[in-house]
Amino acid sequence: MNIDKISHDFFDTIDKKGKPLKNEWTILATLVVEINDSTQDEVVTSWKVISLGTGNRCLGKSSLTKYGDVLNDSHAEVICKRSFQRYLYSEIVNLLSNNQYSSLLLEFEKVEKHKEDDSSMPIFKIKDNVKLHFYVTHTPCGDCSIFPIEKDTGVLELNEQKNEVQDEEEDEEKKRNLKKLKFDTQRTGAKTVDGEIQDLKGEGVDYHQVGQLRIKPGRGDQTDSMSCSDKIARWNVLGLQGSLLSNFIQKPLFLSSITVGDLFNRDSLQRGLLDRVKDYHNPTTTNNVDEFIYPFNSDMKIHQSVLEFQYSKLKSEFAVSSGYSINYSYPSTKESTISSNGKKLGFTKKDFQNPKSQSTICKSHLFKQFKKITTLLNLPKYQDMTYHQCKQLSIPYNKTLNKLKELKFKNWKTNSIDLIQFK
Numbered sequence: 001m002n003i004d005k006i007s008h009d010f011f012d013t014i015d016k017k018g019k020p021l022k023n024e025w026t027i028l029a030t031l032v033v034e035i036n037d038s039t040q041d042e043v044v045t046s047w048k049v050i051s052l053g054t055g056n057r058c059l060g061k062s063s064l065t066k067y068g069d070v071l072n073d074s075h076a077e078v079i080c081k082r083s084f085q086r087y088l089y090s091e092i093v094n095l096l097s098n099n100q101y102s103s104l105l106l107e108f109e110k111v112e113k114h115k116e117d118d119s120s121m122p123i124f125k126i127k128d129n130v131k132l133h134f135y136v137t138h139t140p141c142g143d144c145s146i147f148p149i150e151k152d153t154g155v156l157e158l159n160e161q162k163n164e165v166q167d168e169e170e171d172e173e174k175k176r177n178l179k180k181l182k183f184d185t186q187r188t189g190a191k192t193v194d195g196e197i198q199d200l201k202g203e204g205v206d207y208h209q210v211g212q213l214r215i216k217p218g219r220g221d222q223t224d225s226m227s228c229s230d231k232i233a234r235w236n237v238l239g240l241q242g243s244l245l246s247n248f249i250q251k252p253l254f255l256s257s258i259t260v261g262d263l264f265n266r267d268s269l270q271r272g273l274l275d276r277v278k279d280y281h282n283p284t285t286t287n288n289v290d291e292f293i294y295p296f297n298s299d300m301k302i303h304q305s306v307l308e309f310q311y312s313k314l315k316s317e318f319a320v321s322s323g324y325s326i327n328y329s330y331p332s333t334k335e336s337t338i339s340s341n342g343k344k345l346g347f348t349k350k351d352f353q354n355p356k357s358q359s360t361i362c363k364s365h366l367f368k369q370f371k372k373i374t375t376l377l378n379l380p381k382y383q384d385m386t387y388h389q390c391k392q393l394s395i396p397y398n399k400t401l402n403k404l405k406e407l408k409f410k411n412w413k414t415n416s417i418d419l420i421q422f423k
């Protein structure tokens, strides 16, 4: 089935609030679930868009707050992932409040808990007949956006000049220079993080360094958000559920595939999303892998979409990026937000104290869902803990994260501690 077609058709059905205006472009990302139901003699497969995000902007450092009440990163991929988490929270609340409830994705899992794990959290897992597929209309910002491109002019220049050159040595030198010009690099606005190998910013292929951690570009003020290539690579190690939900979902939720539209390049996607993190288990200690460390999502397939997106950046060189972002979670939660302040569309600065101006996928709101679940479970000890403290609770998630940072993503920029102390 075509994930891109399903996603575009679904996007067309949602109302236009938050969609780009005339002469604006955006990026669309969706998470599509594949459900395989076996009947007596056949397997029936169905597909559903479970979450969706649009947007391509990110808040600068100076706009961040310490209440977790704004959306820092409104790139489509990240909005789509946070919308998926909102869906997971609501499914867990439904499953815990109603024992007749049947979830599309989740079911209880009976597991023996490890002795180090003293929590009384229930454990859910993704159903065996379900797969998750990710679609994005444009290649993710950061490392996946860096790949060689061939310039048409290079060959002509070489032929034109060939007859003029007499000296053989000079000829070779010219050929070398022309080769450099002929092959240029597709560039990203995402800058390398301090501590990584820095870009040379030279001509053509000497512009960027590949495989590095990068920060999203901002409008003026620098952002504190890692590029989408880095974040998706991290999902292949830690899953899409994130640290808080890992208390309820024991195994990481991995993508079975990613489908990419504009500026698709298989090699850079393979490098940026898989190869640079795949051996995050230190190869010298593979015989002694900690039982808590998650496995790597080595099975994620990479597909190309050639379907044109209505609001593609490549459709017009004069288009500007949309300042709005849409988030959607199955079955019917949809919001539109303003990417330049991370609040819901329809609220102005004087209303920002009003909790209704917060998106339901911001940190603070998802954390409220976490606390709601612990209340349903009669676990009062969590009520007084901060967001930061609760993010440390899941042992497997944090052990895996530490391993990843130790061996691969040393320079990953984490939220400054004073921004995550809210309750």
Ligand SMILES: [Zn+2]
Pocket: 075, 076, 077, 140, 141, 227, 228, 229
């Ligand atoms: Zn991005």
